[in-house]
Amino acid sequence: MSYLQIQSVSKRFGQILALDRVSLDIQEGEFVFLLGPSGCGKTTLLRIIAGLEEATKGRIIQAGRDITRLPPAKRNFGIVFQSYALFPNLTVFQNIAYGLENRREPRDRIKARVNELLALMGLEEYGDRYPAQLSGGQQQRVALARALAISPGLLLLDEPLSALDARMRANLRIEIARLQRRLGVTTIMVSHDQEEALTMADRVAVMEQGRVVQVGAPEQIYHRPATPFVADFVGLMNFLPGVVASAERKQVRVGDATLSLEQDIAQAFGQPVTLAIRPEEIEITRNGQTCNVLRAQVQEVEFMGPFYRLHLRLGENGRMIAYMPPEDVRRTAIGEGTEVSLYLPPQHVRVYPAHTAPGG
Amino acid sequence: MQTTLARQTPLPDARPARLNLNEEHLKRLLIWLALAWLLLGIVLPLLPLVQRSLSDRHGHWVGLANYRRYFSTPALSISLTNSLSVSVATTVVAVALAFGYAYALTRTHMPGKRYFLLAATLPLYVPPLAHGIGLVYLFGRKGLITTGLGGLWPGWDINLYGFNGILLGELLYVFPQAVMILMVAASLADARLYEASESLGASPLRTFFTVTLPSLKFGLVSAVFVTFTLVLTDFGVPKVVGGNYNVLATDIYKQVIGQQNFEMGATISILLLIPTVIAFIIDRIVQKKQMAALSARAVPFVPRPRRWLDLAAFIYCLLITMAIIGVMLTVFLASLVELWPYKLDLTLKHFDFSTVGGGGYGAFWNSVRMSLYTALVGTAITFGSAYLIDKLKPLRPVRAAAYFFSMIPVALPGMVIGLAYIFFFNPLHWKIGGLSIPNPFSFMYGTMAILVLSTIVHFYTVSFMTAMTALKQLDREFESISESLGVPFYRTFWKVTLPLSMPALLETAMYYFVNAMVTVSAVVFLYSPRLKLASVAIINMDDAGDTAAAAAMSVLVILTSVGVRLLYDLATRSIARRAQAWKSW
Numbered sequence: 009m010s011y012l013q014i015q016s017v018s019k020r021f022g023q024i025l026a027l028d029r030v031s032l033d034i035q036e037g038e039f040v041f042l043l044g045p046s047g048c049g050k051t052t053l054l055r056i057i058a059g060l061e062e063a064t065k066g067r068i069i070q071a072g073r074d075i076t077r078l079p080p081a082k083r084n085f086g087i088v089f090q091s092y093a094l095f096p097n098l099t100v101f102q103n104i105a106y107g108l109e110n111r112r113e114p115r116d117r118i119k120a121r122v123n124e125l126l127a128l129m130g131l132e133e134y135g136d137r138y139p140a141q142l143s144g145g146q147q148q149r150v151a152l153a154r155a156l157a158i159s160p161g162l163l164l165l166d167e168p169l170s171a172l173d174a175r176m177r178a179n180l181r182i183e184i185a186r187l188q189r190r191l192g193v194t195t196i197m198v199s200h201d202q203e204e205a206l207t208m209a210d211r212v213a214v215m216e217q218g219r220v221v222q223v224g225a226p227e228q229i230y231h232r233p234a235t236p237f238v239a240d241f242v243g244l245m246n247f248l249p250g251v252v253a254s255a256e257r258k259q260v261r262v263g264d265a266t267l268s269l270e271q272d273i274a275q276a277f278g279q280p281v282t283l284a285i286r287p288e289e290i291e292i293t294r295n296g297q298t299c300n301v302l303r304a305q306v307q308e309v310e311f312m313g314p315f316y317r318l319h320l321r322l323g324e325n326g327r328m329i330a331y332m333p334p335e336d337v338r339r340t341a342i343g344e345g346t347e348v349s350l351y352l353p354p355q356h357v358r359v360y361p362a363h364t365a366p367g368g
Numbered sequence: 369m370q371t372t373l374a375r376q377t378p379l380p381d382a383r384p385a386r387l388n389l390n391e392e393h394l395k396r397l398l399i400w401l402a403l404a405w406l407l408l409g410i411v412l413p414l415l416p417l418v419q420r421s422l423s424d425r426h427g428h429w430v431g432l433a434n435y436r437r438y439f440s441t442p443a444l445s446i447s448l449t450n451s452l453s454v455s456v457a458t459t460v461v462a463v464a465l466a467f468g469y470a471y472a473l474t475r476t477h478m479p480g481k482r483y484f485l486l487a488a489t490l491p492l493y494v495p496p497l498a499h500g501i502g503l504v505y506l507f508g509r510k511g512l513i514t515t516g517l518g519g520l521w522p523g524w525d526i527n528l529y530g531f532n533g534i535l536l537g538e539l540l541y542v543f544p545q546a547v548m549i550l551m552v553a554a555s556l557a558d559a560r561l562y563e564a565s566e567s568l569g570a571s572p573l574r575t576f577f578t579v580t581l582p583s584l585k586f587g588l589v590s591a592v593f594v595t596f597t598l599v600l601t602d603f604g605v606p607k608v609v610g611g612n613y614n615v616l617a618t619d620i621y622k623q624v625i626g627q628q629n630f631e632m633g634a635t636i637s638i639l640l641l642i643p644t645v646i647a648f649i650i651d652r653i654v655q656k657k658q659m660a661a662l663s664a665r666a667v668p669f670v671p672r673p674r675r676w677l678d679l680a681a682f683i684y685c686l687l688i689t690m691a692i693i694g695v696m697l698t699v700f701l702a703s704l705v706e707l708w709p710y711k712l713d714l715t716l717k718h719f720d721f722s723t724v725g726g727g728g729y730g731a732f733w734n735s736v737r738m739s740l741y742t743a744l745v746g747t748a749i750t751f752g753s754a755y756l757i758d759k760l761k762p763l764r765p766v767r768a769a770a771y772f773f774s775m776i777p778v779a780l781p782g783m784v785i786g787l788a789y790i791f792f793f794n795p796l797h798w799k800i801g802g803l804s805i806p807n808p809f810s811f812m813y814g815t816m817a818i819l820v821l822s823t824i825v826h827f828y829t830v831s832f833m834t835a836m837t838a839l840k841q842l843d844r845e846f847e848s849i850s851e852s853l854g855v856p857f858y859r860t861f862w863k864v865t866l867p868l869s870m871p872a873l874l875e876t877a878m879y880y881f882v883n884a885m886v887t888v889s890a891v892v893f894l895y896s897p898r899l900k901l902a903s904v905a906i907i908n909m910d911d912a913g914d915t916a917a918a919a920a921m922s923v924l925v926i927l928t929s930v931g932v933r934l935l936y937d938l939a940t941r942s943i944a945r946r947a948q949a950w951k952s953w
Contacts, residue, residue, distance in 0.1 A: 058848070058852060059851075060848050060851070079391075079392060079851070080848070080851035080852050081391065081851050081852075081854045081855075081856075083852075085852060086852060086853075087848065087849065087852045089843075089845045089848070089849070091843050091845060093843040093845035093846055093848070093849050095846065095863075095864045096868065097864065097867045097868055098863070098864070106850070106853055106855060107852075107853030107854060107855060110853070110854060110855045110856070110859065111854075154849075154853070155852070157853075158853055158854070160852075
């Protein structure tokens with residue numbers, strides 16, 4: 009049985025339905041991300057799991073125990089907030105010991121436990137300092153240590169990295185993921201940053217307007233997004249309008265070209281569909297391939313460091329983005345105005361119902 | 369570090385040993401208690417006041433008869449016109465003067481700003497009655513200026529008693545408040561707007577009208593309504609220099625104390641409430657807008673030296689400061705000489721209150737005690753209520769109601785609170801309809817407790833807002849964190865919330881103490897002959913013609929308040945270093 013079961017949880021704030029029958033099962037020791045744009049309900053869901061908000065409907069089961077109506081103090085979790093909420097008038101040591109002191113533990117036991125956590129976080133030197141004397145990254149680790157001190161069964165992280173600068177964020181991303189794996193504590197992290205989710209998570213639950221639209225491993229979310237919304241939110245995706253040419257032979261017409269797909273097509277002949285392909289999956293050639301090829305004109309070439317980003321124009325108003333390695337750009341002498349052929353490998357072309365394309 | 373496993377140390381049970389089953393109940397109980405005290409102290413006492421204004425002397429329902437009588441008796445209804453006209457006049461002059469002063473303090477580069485700011489706040493420590501007494505010594509019938517320094521110069525009679533006296537006295541009384549409101553508004557100015565205006569080639573005058581004035585709009589409106597309410601409801605100044613110019617506040621006093629006509633007192637109280645409530649509502653709306661207009665990214669404005677403007681500002685502030693200090697100094701001097709302004713030999717005989725009425729040193733020490741209790745109990749109850757309302761989660765509608773009730777006192781004139789408390793606390797039985805209900809609170813009547821309670825309520829809203837502001841600056845997740853760690857809320861309140869709010873707490877205690885020392889309007893109805901107060905003694909001595917003794921008592925009150933303030937500043941400077949070490953980083 010799953011360690012944490014979220015069963016059809018809904019949350020209503022007045023007229024607004026913040027969560028709409030959300031269900032999610034989380035295994036013990038798993039690191040799960042709630043990923044989505046602001047306002048999608050991910051933080052609300054986290055606060056309901058913590059008991060800081062009450063679910064309007066649905067149940068939450070933790071370790072076989074129904075905790076839906078329990079106050080936070082009677083649940084079993086540690087939490088780190090975006091602001092860290094470190095107590096500014098207490099030292100780092102006192103902050104970490106805060107949850108332990110209440111348990112009437114012997115002083116030396118508490119001391120040993122706090123020192124252990126300080127060591128775990130690489131903060132041995134900082135026990136006597138006040139939070140304001142620490143860097144953002146150190147504060148973040150203190151907040152994490154305070155949450156872990158009580159050995160919670162569940163660790164909840166509410167956008168813990170968003171207050172840090174980019175470099176610090178990248179470092180802590182690795183540290184937190186490593187720590188989580190080492191301690192084996194079941195962890196739920198809320199984020200709007202798809203890169204964080206892809207690099208850190210065991211599984212990602214993508215949320216949109218109060219619903220979970222896809223749950224899966226990062227690779228699965230990235231390569232086989234369930235909806236155009238997921239495809240668009242996680243990474244960059246090109247969308248193309250097409251018409252089914254043959255459902256049995258998995259062929260779609262785009263403009264006057266015919267593309268073959270590997271994916272099954274649910275729509276009937278003549279129905280409009282939306283095709284999707286990631287920029288790095290497109291192969292650019294000046295002649296080469298003849299099947300699954302679209303003609304395009306290069307509008308702009310952007311140097312991105314490790315690769316070039318090409319802004320392409322197809323026909324009247326179709327636009328696509330493709331990536332190209334620097335040596336290919338040099339070799340083929342591609343520049344603004346160059347006519348190119350885009351090869352769309354059949355295994356990478358996804359097909360969605362036409363009306364679900366993001367942004368219409 | 370890499371080899372340490374997090375769970376090496378044997379751990380306590382996954383959950384705290386003593387699960388506090390009653391914590392949620394305790395929260396709810398405390399929130400209900402907060403509501404209960406607000407109902408008891410603020411809301412319920414207003415009900416008999418309304419009832420009495422609609423009844424006759426024998427408690428029979430007479431509808432609006434009292435109001436009709438008020439408006440058909442010219443001797444009474446004139447006070448409504450008088451009150452409104454003197455309040456409007458004072459408001460216009462006070463806000464104009466305060467605007468100049470606040471402008472000089474925030475937008476110019478004149479020297480001595482710190483001292484000018486200090487001088488502007490001095491009147492806060494002076495009982496309003498003492499402003500009146502100072503004016504009498506200067507401009508009264510035998511005043512220094514009226515008689516031309518005892519005949520040395522041609523005299524100048526400004527016709528003090530009446531409109532002029534009230535205007536001058538109230539100016540002194542409200543000036544600090546108006547200056548402070550405008551200074552807060554001015555300090556929110558965004559320097560970028562000035563830079564933009566300058567870079568577009570606008571003249572200083574145009575900048576003043578297009579940037580400065582609009583940015584102070586909300587502050588000005590707020591200053592206008594606060595000043596208006598303060599003047600309209602003040603009792604001390606018109607009592608001393610009002611002469612035959614009757615105003616609402618003194619009328620209530622005369623009806624109740626002079627004629628024992630409680631029904632007419634209640635009627636005038638309700639009439640006094642109407643404009644203050646309207647002013648309060650407008651002020652609230654305006655303040656909400658100001659909050660919305662506040663941009664977090666505003667760059668603070670730093671004034672540059674401009675020689676002539678700075679000089680003009682300096683002279684302007686100097687003149688006002690001299691007027692403020694002049695009146696105060698007059699009170700000090702008059703209390704120390706044989707017979708002002710004829711026999712100027714120094715003496716301390718006016719500080720021997722044994723030959724005059726009023727209660728003497730007993731009254732003075734009662735006031736000190738009352739102020740101490742008000743500061744201690746008031747701060748505790750104010751901060752506690754604000755905490756319960758802002759930080760706890762259960763019973764949202766109850767907390768919303770408590771918040772609303774906390775806003776009411778600022779619209780209640782002291783006289784109204786005093787009279788309402790008589791009606792609510794004095795009777796042994798409340799008569800509601802035909803019912804007679806025993807009053808469990810009547811034991812409080814005539815005790816220190818009712819003086820302290822009325823004073824807390826009188827100054828509650830400002831203190832409450834101070835506490836709220838301090839609490840809102842704390843991370844709103846502190847409570848969530850401690851809940852997640854299984855730490856009861858009262859422990860986090862004690863270990864985190866309270867220490868972090870210490871500056872606001874001390875400030876609130878000071879505010880209560882100083883105001884309790886000088887206040888007179890509510891307690892004048894509530895003190896008992898065995899429990900006289902200094903501020904009331906000032907009235908009684910002044911009434912009896914013992915003006916020098918009244919001045920001496922005022923001096924004691926001023927010295928006490930200023931002394932406590934200085935002690936407080938000294939103490940906080942050293943305590944703050946230690947108690948808030950975390951802040952200096």
